Amino acid sequence: MNDTLVLMEGIDKRFPGVQALKGCQFNLQRGEVHALVGENGAGKSTLMKILAGIYQVDGGTITFKGEQVTIPNPHTAQTMGISMVHQELNLMSHLTAAQNIFIGREPTKSFLIDENTQNNKTKEIFELMNLNLDPTMRVSKMTVAKQQMVEIAKALSFNADVLIFDEPSGALTDVETAELFRIIRQLKAEGTGIIYITHRMEELKEISDRITVLRDGLYVNTVNTRETSINEIINMMVGRVIYESSPEIPEERSQEIVLEVKNLSRGNELKDVSFQLMKGEILGFAGLIGAGRTETARAIFGADPVDSGEVFINGKPVHIKRPSDAVAHDIAYLSEDRKRYGLCLSLDLKTNIVLPIYQKLSSVLGWVKDKRAYTISKNIVDQLSIRTPSLEQKAKNLSGGNQQKVVVGKWLAKDADILIFDEPTRGIDVGAKQEIYSLLNELAAQGKSIIMISSELPEIIRMSHRVIVMCEGRVTGNLDYSEATQENIMKFATMRNGGNAKKSAQPS
Amino acid sequence: MKANSSTQQKKTGADTIQRLMAFGALIILFVVFSLASPYFFTLSNVIGILVSTAVNGLLAIGVTFIIISGGIDLSVGTVMTLSAVMAAVTVRNWGMPNIFGVLAAVLTGTFAGAVNGLMVSKLKLPPFIATLGMLNVARGLSLVITDLSPIYFPLETGWNRIAMGSVLGTIIPGFDIPNGVLIMFGSALVAGLILSKTVIGRYAFAIGSNEEAARLSGLNIVLWKTAIYAVGGLFVGIGGVIIAARLNSAQPALGLGYELDAIAAAVIGGVSLSGGEGNILGTIIGAFIISTLTNGLRILSVPQEWQIVVTGLIILSAVYLDILRKKASAN
Numbered sequence: 001m002n003d004t005l006v007l008m009e010g011i012d013k014r015f016p017g018v019q020a021l022k023g024c025q026f027n028l029q030r031g032e033v034h035a036l037v038g039e040n041g042a043g044k045s046t047l048m049k050i051l052a053g054i055y056q057v058d059g060g061t062i063t064f065k066g067e068q069v070t071i072p073n074p075h076t077a078q079t080m081g082i083s084m085v086h087q088e089l090n091l092m093s094h095l096t097a098a099q100n101i102f103i104g105r106e107p108t109k110s111f112l113i114d115e116n117t118q119n120n121k122t123k124e125i126f127e128l129m130n131l132n133l134d135p136t137m138r139v140s141k142m143t144v145a146k147q148q149m150v151e152i153a154k155a156l157s158f159n160a161d162v163l164i165f166d167e168p169s170g171a172l173t174d175v176e177t178a179e180l181f182r183i184i185r186q187l188k189a190e191g192t193g194i195i196y197i198t199h200r201m202e203e204l205k206e207i208s209d210r211i212t213v214l215r216d217g218l219y220v221n222t223v224n225t226r227e228t229s230i231n232e233i234i235n236m237m238v239g240r241v242i243y244e245s246s247p248e249i250p251e252e253r254s255q256e257i258v259l260e261v262k263n264l265s266r267g268n269e270l271k272d273v274s275f276q277l278m279k280g281e282i283l284g285f286a287g288l289i290g291a292g293r294t295e296t297a298r299a300i301f302g303a304d305p306v307d308s309g310e311v312f313i314n315g316k317p318v319h320i321k322r323p324s325d326a327v328a329h330d331i332a333y334l335s336e337d338r339k340r341y342g343l344c345l346s347l348d349l350k351t352n353i354v355l356p357i358y359q360k361l362s363s364v365l366g367w368v369k370d371k372r373a374y375t376i377s378k379n380i381v382d383q384l385s386i387r388t389p390s391l392e393q394k395a396k397n398l399s400g401g402n403q404q405k406v407v408v409g410k411w412l413a414k415d416a417d418i419l420i421f422d423e424p425t426r427g428i429d430v431g432a433k434q435e436i437y438s439l440l441n442e443l444a445a446q447g448k449s450i451i452m453i454s455s456e457l458p459e460i461i462r463m464s465h466r467v468i469v470m471c472e473g474r475v476t477g478n479l480d481y482s483e484a485t486q487e488n489i490m491k492f493a494t495m496r497n498g499g500n501a502k503k504s505a506q507p508s
Numbered sequence: 509m510k511a512n513s514s515t516q517q518k519k520t521g522a523d524t525i526q527r528l529m530a531f532g533a534l535i536i537l538f539v540v541f542s543l544a545s546p547y548f549f550t551l552s553n554v555i556g557i558l559v560s561t562a563v564n565g566l567l568a569i570g571v572t573f574i575i576i577s578g579g580i581d582l583s584v585g586t587v588m589t590l591s592a593v594m595a596a597v598t599v600r601n602w603g604m605p606n607i608f609g610v611l612a613a614v615l616t617g618t619f620a621g622a623v624n625g626l627m628v629s630k631l632k633l634p635p636f637i638a639t640l641g642m643l644n645v646a647r648g649l650s651l652v653i654t655d656l657s658p659i660y661f662p663l664e665t666g667w668n669r670i671a672m673g674s675v676l677g678t679i680i681p682g683f684d685i686p687n688g689v690l691i692m693f694g695s696a697l698v699a700g701l702i703l704s705k706t707v708i709g710r711y712a713f714a715i716g717s718n719e720e721a722a723r724l725s726g727l728n729i730v731l732w733k734t735a736i737y738a739v740g741g742l743f744v745g746i747g748g749v750i751i752a753a754r755l756n757s758a759q760p761a762l763g764l765g766y767e768l769d770a771i772a773a774a775v776i777g778g779v780s781l782s783g784g785e786g787n788i789l790g791t792i793i794g795a796f797i798i799s800t801l802t803n804g805l806r807i808l809s810v811p812q813e814w815q816i817v818v819t820g821l822i823i824l825s826a827v828y829l830d831i832l833r834k835k836a837s838a839n
Binding site: 301303322323324326327328333335340341342343344345346347351355356358359362365366367368370410414 | 705706707708710711713714717718720721722723724725726727728784785
């Protein structure tokens with residue numbers, strides 16, 4: 001009797017422009033909770049999506065219950081007994097909870113869908129989860145936490161031997177997380193193998209038996225949770241090679257306030273957000289997912305409306321109602337999701353770079369001076385060393401790092417004074433990250449003021465002159481670079497209800 | 509090495525051929541019909557094809573702008589009719605010179621386009637619904653204004669000659685290409701320049717490619733979308749002038765179904781219904797393919813109902829070939 005459920009060896013996975021995984025290994029035993037940790041972009045989700053049949057490997061082998069297998073699609077994975085709860089919600093919001101859970105395998109009675117059986121079965125799963133939820137409730141009417149629980153219920157409904165949780169607690173409250181852990185322990189006792197991806201260090205000790213660490217697409221180590229301290233794990237995650245340098249702080253720091261935000265509020269997402277941004281400063285924005293950092297940036301930029309609050313630029317109050325107002329005030333916003341919000345993928349690189357300044361590049365009657373556009377974008381491409389065969393290359397054919405540089409280049413061409421970078425290095429490889437970092441430092445040295453939102457603490461600590469920490473829509477901390485340690489930031493980032501830092505947030 | 513370079517050549521060769529596909533299809537249609545009937549490739553018949561393309565060509569130009577920006581315009585047919593009606597009212601009822609009639613038509617088209625644009629950008633109505641509403645409003649207004657009966661242009665105004673006279677024929681005797689055809693080609697040229705050389709054209713592509721990215725780049729979407737729809741409407745207004753001149757009248761009941769021919773021409777010409785892609789030359793070739801087909805099949809005495817079936821099949825194969833082309837160029 002072999003107790004190894006899953007064995008993945010030498011797993012390679014390439015995406016255009018990025019080597020996401022290189023020779024990774026992973027194994028899962030029956031009846032264990034195996035945590036998978038690493039920084040954003042380390043390859044955790046990619047590795048698990050391979051196991052769940054969403055991605056195909058470029059190299060390596062997968063052995064499931066002692067047999068070598070290929071998993072061509074999620075359906076095969078599910079029939080084999082591998083089920084995954086995704087980080088992003090994949091529910092159809094117009095359908096009910098039960099309809100979502102049984103989509104594609106609805107119980108039928110003489111060719112008609114048997115809604116009763118479907119609802120009853122769902123009810124059973126909910127009861128197993130101690131979840132008080134009506135199976136006939138539409139998903140769109142549920143809170144995000146409840147939706148997450150429906151996702152989990154769906155994964156459970158397959159009676160899988162292997163259950164993968166990709167950061168399930170991100171959207172859950174403490175009570176719901178505790179309930180989730182109870183379910184996980186129960187499944188574990190029944191012999192199910194659980195893979196648990198998380199960012200929350202405090203959860204590791206609570207739930208996992210073993211921990212596998214990935215870094216930059218490489219396998220680092222697998223350790224027993226009981227024999228390892230959180231600090232050792234953090235060291236393995238972060239590595240000591242690339243994050244050694246400390247922020248480049250100018251000797252004399254400017255006291256000139258470029259941007260001041262006062263009491264920005266919107267519903268539950270933003271609560272009295274106030275802060276100041278100095279000239280030539282890199283202001284890091286740290287916090288957990290959903291802390292309200294992106295919402296703050298989009299509100300300042302006029303991309304989303306606010307209920308109340310004031311914004312001052314160089315001491316003068318401004319009214320920014322839409323992004324074009326913000327751009328007119330020389331504010332730039334570089335979205336975390338560059339494909340969706342940053343680039344016109346089907347257009348060429350040149351057009352993307354000069355998009356915000358076309359009107360300046362045109363004569364009367366709107367005639368575009370193509371030669372100027374060409375010269376400007378050529379300069380940007382050279383300055384940022386964007387690797388592309390030509391300026392006519394379509395944006396979708398560039399690698400992630402080069403795409404990000406195009407978005408940066410767009411705002412350099414616009415010559416914006418205040419630049420808001422939202423997760424500037426997400427999904428790009430280490431080399432390109434270094435280039436983005438030196439670019440940020442260069443811009444700050446030139447007197448541009450930068451807000452950098454990042455979920456990677458080492459990045460925040462390495463780059464920021466000052467750090468604003470947010471939690472649940474509030475600013476909970478304002479740290480100078482000398483105080484900005486992982487421990488400190490995590491303390492403020494988990495300061496729920498505006499106070500009482502959770503003890504478990506402190507690495508033990 | 510050798511094999512490598514030859515596959516490279518093959519690939520670029522295939523790409524060029526595919527790009528010229530619509531044009532090639534047009535040539536093939538001409539050759540086939542010429543062989544099938546001695547009456548097809550004659551000067552008078554070719555001019556007939558050109559004339560019958562003019563109106564659909566102009567509507568297709570208008571709709572091309574809008575589809576490239578990621579929208580759709582179902583109202584081009586009835587707005588064309590409303591433009592024609594406004595021209596007739598100006599010239600006949602108010603007794604004003606032709607130039608004011610032309611102006612009235614063009615302004616009507618532009619105004620209707622701008623209203624469409626505002627509904628889409630400001631009120632955030634889906635383009636399909638907004639322009640479906642405009643289709644009915646324009647159609648109803650045409651009927652109301654004319655009191656259900658056609659308005660004929662008095663002969664002495666010479667309105668008819670705007671499209672059917674031939675300035676070219678008086679300069680080069682025997683070369684009697686009607687003005688309507690020249691107006692269409694002239695409009696196509698202008699439209700092509702607007703689309704490829706001006707800010708409004710660039711923004712049409714940018715908005716059609718990724719509206720949210722364009723908005724976050726600081727584009728005023730309300731302004732630019734309104735402008736794009738208005739420019740489209742301008743060409744529809746010119747279409748109204750041409751149809752009124754061809755018929756020497758404003759026929760208020762006309763116009764339904766024209767929008768589908770215009771959209772078909774654009775799509776055959778390679779304009780992507782999901783936005784961000786297309787050009788005017790393709791659209792014009794698409795319009796020619798449709799009218800050549802109709803004309804040729806009629807000469808071969810194919811019943812009209814079968815002509816419609818064939819047109820439908822041509823649209824489907826054109827779009828499918830375009831999908832194949834994109835797949836090939838992606839690899």
